[in-house]
Amino acid sequence: MVEHRRFGNLLPHIVLLIGVAIVAFPVYLAVIGSTHNDVVISNGQMPLYPGSHGIETYWKTIVSGTGKTTREPVGSMLISSLIMAVGIAVGKIAISIISAYAVVFFSFPFRMTTFWIIFVTLMLPVEVRIFPTYKIASDLHLLDSYSGLILPLIASATATLLFRQFFMTIPKELVEASKMDGAGPIRFFFDTLLPLSMTNIAALFVILFIYGWNQYLWPLLITTRDDMQTIVIGIKKIIDVKDALTEWSVAMATAVLAMLPPVAVVVLMQRLFVKGLIETEK
Amino acid sequence: MANVALRNVRKAYPNGFEAIKGVEFEVEDGQFCVLVGPSGCGKSTLLRMVAGLETITGGDIDIGGRIVNQVEPADRDIAMVFQNYALYPHMSVYNNMAYGLRNRGMAKDAIETRVQEAARILELNALLDRKPGQLSGGQRQRVAMGRAIVRQPKVFLFDEPLSNLDAKLRIAMRVEIRKLQRRLNTTSIYVTHDQLEAMTLADVLVVMNGGRVEQIGNPLELYEKPATTFVATFIGAPPMNLMSLTDSDIRLPSGAADAGIVGVRPEDFHLSNGSLPEGGLAVELTVEAIERVGAETYIYGMRAQKTGATAISAKPGELPPGEVLVRIPGQSAPAIGARIRAVAARDKLHVFSADGRQRIAP
Known part of the structure; x- marks a missing residue:
């Protein structure tokens, strides 16, 4: 369809630009806020241009933290968050690719039942099963540990479903050719299936990394130690100060820092991400 | 080099459907046998049973004097060319051909020799570093053949290998397959629904219908003396x-x-x-x-x-x-x-x- 309507094109652009502004303005504000000192922000007259305290604020945020609230520099929060997010993403991918492999390529009794049981867990996210999951984690002495942060979150019906759909598009002749070439199930998995799934894995990694990074409720419950705080919890704690001036510049800097890793992952993996969602290499 | 014998081979599915109702024939060492029949006649199923990709529910399949009913496909000493080629999309042409040899633990330089030899025969030398996605249909077909010949198997199995090619290329590849088979002198079983392909390639033609063999023989013999009206209408156009x-x-x-x-x-x-x-x-x-x-x-x-x-x-x-x-x-x-x-x-x-x-x- 070719259209040359000047005003017809203008309106959608205006709508889109407004949308971009609505999304981008708070982010811009956070970046600006992190460059002013707390007094300027707190008196309600924060300018919309960058201030001069940027480097100082970020240095303080990353290395020494706020002292009063989180008792932990944001740098170590970033590391905790990173371990959790990567752990969840990698764990989810590893588990779901194996379960999808079993469901698609092997015939065993109650195969479809198994698949549907996995599928039904879509309706049981952590928030729904939080008390029993907490009880189990506590009984297994997983509180205040990275295993406790990661393990209860790594079962993923969505990822299993995605891999299953992809595996079902792989021609069965490829499996048979592997059999003829003397590759057993494990060899087929590593030599053929895994390389073919690379774009899907990349796409899933992006989604799951962000999912893991944004976890709030579960880390809040399972960790109490300061050195295990994730950055998402850190932001909340920094803002939530009683009887004192909130360190807004640090809070803003933390928010900006919390945004950076997901952005980096998306930017770095964007091409693979799009490829993984729209096409399958065959 | 080996002969292949099928003795009263049967295939029944768990739901009771009988796909192969007692097939019996023998392919002599070095012969080119073509299974031909309309779709659904069981020819592909039979080939896959020889390959070991389908279980055998009755009778025996004998490759080179060994009954292979319970032998894994990889251990039957056969190689198969699939209809859609089934090349590994992520591997180069070289690796596609070398993969099966590596899995068998062959030495690296021996693999190199064999792959280069196969590439020379099939004129694939210039394409060894390419991925299957970068090849044309005819080239992919040749790689699939290359993957079969590097193995130097006792038997080649072809499952409608030309049906994805356009008409002109199909004729060219048909001649090439025949020449290659003569040269390597490897026993071959070839499945097709195209009677012209069947007539031109076969030493022994097996016409199948409804899970049974209608007639076995030399292609011209079948043309001149069809045993049933089915063969009479199927062979010859x-x-x-x-x-x-x-x-x-x-x-x-x-x-x-x-x-x-x-x-x-x-x-x-x-x-x-x-x-x-x-x-x-x-x-x-x-x-x-x-x-x-x-x-x-x-x-x-x-x-x-x-x-x-x-x-x-x-x-x-x-x-x-x-x-x-x-x-x-x-x-x-x-x-x-x-x-x-x-x-x-x-x-x-x-x-x-x-x-x-x-x-x-x-």
Whole structure:
């Protein structure tokens, strides 16, 4: 369809630009806020241009933290968050690719039942099963540990479903050719299936990394130690100060820092991400 | 090098469907055997049973004197070329060919020698670093063949390997496959639904229908002496004309008692108003359509149906009841609507029993 309507094109652009502004303005504000000192922000007259305290604020945020609230520099929060997010993403991918492999390529009794049981867990996210999951984690002495942060979150019906759909598009002749070439199930998995799934894995990694990074409720419950705080919890704690001036510049800097890793992952993996969602290499 | 023998091979699925109903034939060492039949006749299933990709529920499959019913595909010493080639999309051409050898633990330089040799035979040397996605259909086909020959197996299995190619390439590859097979002298089993492919490639042609073998033999033998009406219409294009002997306008002078169907190939008719040769057959036709293809002309004629005439039911690809196809050389043909008389000599008649399952004469 070719259209040359000047005003017809203008309106959608205006709508889109407004949308971009609505999304981008708070982010811009956070970046600006992190460059002013707390007094300027707190008196309600924060300018919309960058201030001069940027480097100082970020240095303080990353290395020494706020002292009063989180008792932990944001740098170590970033590391905790990173371990959790990567752990969840990698764990989810590893588990779901194996379960999808079993469901698609092997015939065993109650195969479809198994698949549907996995599928039904879509309706049981952590928030729904939080008390029993907490009880189990506590009984297994997983509180205040990275295993406790990661393990209860790594079962993923969505990822299993995605891999299953992809595996079902792989021609069965490829499996048979592997059999003829003397590759057993494990060899087929590593030599053929895994390389073919690379774009899907990349796409899933992006989604799951962000999912893991944004976890709030579960880390809040399972960790109490300061050195295990994730950055998402850190932001909340920094803002939530009683009887004192909130360190807004640090809070803003933390928010900006919390945004950076997901952005980096998306930017770095964007091409693979799009490829993984729209096409399958065959 | 080995011969392949199938002894009363059967395949029944758990739901009770019998795909292969007792097949028995033998392929001699170095022979090229083609399984041909309409879709759903079980030819692919049979090939996959030889390959070890389908279980065998009855009988024995013997490759080189060893019964392989329970042997894994990789250990049967066979190589298979698939219809969609089934190349590993993420591996280079070289690795596609080398993969099976590596899995068998062959030394690296031995693999190199074999792959280079196969690449030379198939003219793939310039393409060894490419991925299958960067190759044309014909090149992919050659890589699939290369993957089979580097293994130096006892038996090659081909599952409709040319059906994804365009018509011109198909003919070229057909000749190439035949030359390659002659050169390597490896026993081969080839599945196709294309009777022309079957005729041109086969040393031994096995015509299958409904899970059974209809006829086994040399391609020309099958063409000249089809054992059943199924083979008669399947082998040869256009198909043989079949006419019921109960039709009042067709009579066999020296017909056998239980003869029911007479068949004449379109090319065995000629147009003549002269006297009928001894024991021959003549049919009166009204010309309905003419097809000129240059060297020859096809005449579709409708037989004058008399009362009580029973026609042999047409199957897909066959002529409708009452229609007779005549092939004459050259380009001159009668006009549409003209009345013609097509005559066939006695020795060109194929006589079958009424159910078409048995050849009676000659």
